Amino acid sequence: MKQYKQPISVLVVIHTAALEVLLLERASHAGYWQSVTGSREATEALIETAHREVLEETGLDSHHFRLSDWQQTNTYEIFPEWRHRYAPGVTQNTEHVFSLELPAIQPVRIAPGEHLAYAWHPWQEAAERCFSASNRDAILALPSRQP
Template sequence: MTNRFKIPQSVLVVIHTPQRQVLLIRRVESDPAAPPFWQSVTGAKDTEEEDWAFTAAREVWEETGLDCRTGGPLQHNLTDWELENVYPIYPRWLHRYAPGVTHNTERVFGLLVPEVCEVTLAPREHTHYCWLPHTEAADLCFSPSNAEAVLQLMHMPSAGQGERA
């Protein structure tokens, strides 16, 4: 196992259907007393040079088994929403980053799937998943930036990703 620090550049991928049903996954929590931590797919770049879209597709594959990688059946359904959030890293996760790193830049993507489907979770990262209408999903998200990204679906055509309003 490598001992390198996480890169403070990550992706957030809102996986949704044309009817704005949103996939949320529940993170494994080491503290059983902690409230459930529901989120969209997230993950950091493996290298600073790694392309945002490559990171997004890799994380979707690793966390859900949905394949939007190059050559995958959903490759054309992954859209860069061209939104970036910069936020302070939660204190409980600062140890994962190099000393002095306090903020993360998160790039937001959407992945359109034709319908609600089963996913294959990475058991070391997530324990459950659910599909919810986008407003309910936003309410359940642990992260405020995740909730805001889910609510962006209100500004998109129901038939697909479309352009942001």
């Protein structure tokens, strides 16, 4: 029996205190830059999904930094080319927004099957580079979420 992805995911905007934002280039779509994203597995808590995805996609252990649940969700249409990963008839995903604040830029180890490259950008530039509107909006909201 095929295991389908859940249409419940996390978006984790990784940034420094100076608002430098980490972006990852998708392996399946060169030129598509984004923050860490990923689907919930089984019944894991969303915060655990965020911790797992950050570790898998960047090699960073988010338990050592400030991971914040924004208590914000975005619902969007799943691109047709990715719908085969979901149960038949599933066309929308609910994304839960998190941020991870690092004290400074950290070395990153990308997941080769998922990403081609990574780059750190000032928050405004990072927002402009994102292909996802919800990711862009989360980056643009970072300054208002600073302590």
